[in-house]
């Protein structure tokens with residue numbers, strides 16, 4: 325993978341910088357979790373410092389348009405960001421370049437999700453180089469990540485470089501002392517990681533709906549707890565009786581629903597966390613949005629942050645939980661990638677990364 329450090333002279337180079345600004349936005353129009361945006365500062369500032377002319381490109385799914393978010397981006401990035409309404413206006417902007425600008429939601433263009441090469445050509449018009457700094461979307465085969473690399477000289481930005489280094493380290497590091505913690509709700513996205521690490525780690529601790537699914541398949545009565553309808557198919561191929569796969573023993577129950585891990589489970593998990601050398605965590609232990617059911621998640625977070633292990637943490641909701649608890653900068657490495665991190669850790673190839681090598 326070539327990185328931006330390998331570009332010999334960036335002065336006045338016109339740079340298409342693919343970022344991931346796909347953040348949650350509240351009904352009032354406020355950005356709720358700015359972590360991914362702040363993580364772009366390093367690469368953006370470095371490029372601007374070298375004299376490059378930078379256009380940022382991203383998608384967003386929580387709202388249709390970036391137009392109303394520009395003032396917040398200005399605050400978060402600490403600099404004025406202009407707005408370009410459509411792909412056809414990029415070339416004109418580059419000719420009269422007046423500081424960094426963000427292009428409108430790239431997914432408004434039909435060719436983006438089809439990885440259309442004609443669209444990628446349009447998008448590339450006027451640029452000298454392409455930089456992918458959008459790790460969180462590298463598992464997508466889209467034009468602004470893949471087809472574009474066939475047109476422009478392409479490099480990885482600092483964030484992509486750091487993510488790949490941290491997650492490769494997880495795959496390469498020894499089995500002994502490695503602890504995986506998996507919670508949250510999207511069981512289908514987490515199963516491949518469980519499969520990949522069950523015999524490559526000391527233990528996998530479960531929480532959230534993922535744990536509910538496992539317990540259901542082990543025959544436990546789950547009451548009205550949230551479970552996946554197709555949990556049987558989802559979990560097929562995993563030996564649910566493997567002693568390294570550890571499900572909660574006791575729970576916080578409300579309204580006949582399991583909503584958090586219980587006290588004994590928390591103690592057991594904290595003991596294992598204290599002994600681990602490397603901890604990989606994705607997915608909250610319970611319904612943390614309600615403070616009554618956030619204890620399991622917060623205690624696990626505290627324990628990881630005060631342990632001497634190397635920690636690698638990811639998942640949009642997991643990051644929100646850490647942010648709420650004021651712990652966000654207390655960890656070894658926090659990945660901006662939810663799905664992308666899980667795919668990487670499952671051992672899959674990511675199209676956006678493959679395209680850079």
Ligand code: ADP
Nearest residue numbers: 508509510532582583607610611639640641642
């Ligand atoms: P991440 O974004 O960190 O990967 P997910 O998106 O997979 O995590 O899951 C996060 C969601 O899971 C949160 O909204 C949380 O409330 C929910 N959740 C966790 N445990 C439970 C539970 N026991 N019952 C219902 N929802 C849960």
Ligand code: MG
Nearest residue numbers: 639640641662
């Ligand atoms: Mg999530």
